[in-house]
Amino acid sequence: xxxxxxxxxxxxxxxxxxxxxxxxxTRRNMIMMLMSIELILNSVNLNFIAFxxxxxxxxxxxxxxxxxxxxxxAAEAAVAIAIIINLYRxxxxxxxxxxxxxxx
Amino acid sequence: MTAQDIIFYxxxxxxxxxxxxxxxxxxxxxxxxxxxxSLIGIAGIYFxxxxxxxxxxxxxxxxxxxxxxxxxxxFLTQEAGANLPDTAMTKKITGGIxxxxxxxxxxxxxxxxxxxxxxxxxxxxxxxxxxxRMLGVNEFGYSLPFEVVSILLxxxxxxxxxxxxxxxxxx
Numbered sequence: 001x002x003x004x005x006x007x008x009x010x011x012x013x014x015x016x017x018x019x020x021x022x023x024x025x026t027r028r029n030m031i032m033m034l035m036s037i038e039l040i041l042n043s044v045n046l047n048f049i050a051f052x053x054x055x056x057x058x059x060x061x062x063x064x065x066x067x068x069x070x071x072x073x074a075a076e077a078a079v080a081i082a083i084i085i086n087l088y089r090x091x092x093x094x095x096x097x098x099x100x101x102x103x104x
Numbered sequence: 105m106t107a108q109d110i111i112f113y114x115x116x117x118x119x120x121x122x123x124x125x126x127x128x129x130x131x132x133x134x135x136x137x138x139x140x141x142s143l144i145g146i147a148g149i150y151f152x153x154x155x156x157x158x159x160x161x162x163x164x165x166x167x168x169x170x171x172x173x174x175x176x177x178x179f180l181t182q183e184a185g186a187n188l189p190d191t192a193m194t195k196k197i198t199g200g201i202x203x204x205x206x207x208x209x210x211x212x213x214x215x216x217x218x219x220x221x222x223x224x225x226x227x228x229x230x231x232x233x234x235x236x237r238m239l240g241v242n243e244f245g246y247s248l249p250f251e252v253v254s255i256l257l258x259x260x261x262x263x264x265x266x267x268x269x270x271x272x273x274x275x
Contacts (some may be wrong), residue, residue: 003105004112010214012116012149016123016142023127024252025199026191027259031132031177035139038170039123042146045162053153055228056217060237066158070165071253075260077170081177082267086128088181095189 008049016043029085030094034077041073132178140171155229156172156218237263 015040023036036101045066088094119142120149126138150159227233242249 003109006219006246007214008112008116009149009153011211012119014207014210014214015120015179016146018203018210019123020118020126021206022199023205024194025202027127027188028191029132029236031174031181032127032135032188035135035174036127038139039126039142042143042166046146046149049150049153049155049158053155054220055132058222058224059244060229060234063155063158063234064231064249066247067161067234068253070161074165074169077173077258078264079260079267081265083174084177085180086267087272092179094181 002041006050007055009054013043013050016040016046025051028096030080030096033096034080034084038073038077039067045069074084108152114146115133115148115152119149130190132182132188133175136174138170139174140167140250143167143171155233157229157231 017034020036020039020043023039025031027033038042048062048066048069052060052066056062084094087099093099113198122145123142126135126142129135129138143162147159147162147167150156150162237244238246238250
């Protein structure tokens with residue numbers, strides 16, 4: 001029996017989640033914000049896998065949630081990058097402060 | 105402390121340090137490379153947890169797919185070596201306080217909560233088991249979400265093509 005338990009892995013995933021939140025709140029570049037979101041999604045995946053391994057090893061629900069989250073994250077990243085490149089074409093900038101056309 | 109523990113601590117420290125550098129460094133290309141190392145560290149934690157299939161999927165999809173896509177978009181949208189404009193100190197402080205408060209609160213909840221796991225024997229997360237569950241239509245099958253995700257991927261692909269289309273030139 002090893003000394004590493006569920007709490008250790010949860011600590012890693014919580015830290016990674018809030019590192020991602022910090023990046024999302026402080027950076028104004030859209031690609032940087034996308035990278036922060038990837039970090040957040042990864043921490044959630046780690047959480048699901050840890051719960052699956054340590055608490056409900058007789059089921060595979062956490063594992064399948066992780067697989068589907070990875071698939072959806074890939075689709076989300078592709079769409080986001082298409083939008084970012086299109087925004088760069090029309091505004092010559094991907095700073096969120098410059099994308100204020102819809103601002104009232 | 106066994107060797108297994110030391111490996112976990114090394115992987116966790118590697119993941120967290122590179123993740124933190126990814127959101128704080130000023131050059132955007134370096135940031136993408138640090139993100140790549142952080143994702144590899146998470147794949148290492150999956151290997152450590154003996155979920156080899158998820159680790160392989162993580163490396164193939166994130167490291168091989170999403171990071172390459174991000175690097176492509178960096179090359180297409182800006183000078184890779186240029187420094188990003190530095191964020192305002194007030195924004196850094198408020199963001200740091202928000203993240204630290206959320207971190208402390210969540211960690212407190214996790215430490216206070218008493219997790220009770222199942223005592224039943226576990227299923228080995230082997231590729232054969234995952235495949236049988238993934239395409240199963242019985243009680244524990246996941247074939248409906250599998251189909252829904254495939255429709256979602258198709259919709260995302262069509263959406264990307266529509267967004268990337270050039271507007272026709274008006275005559």
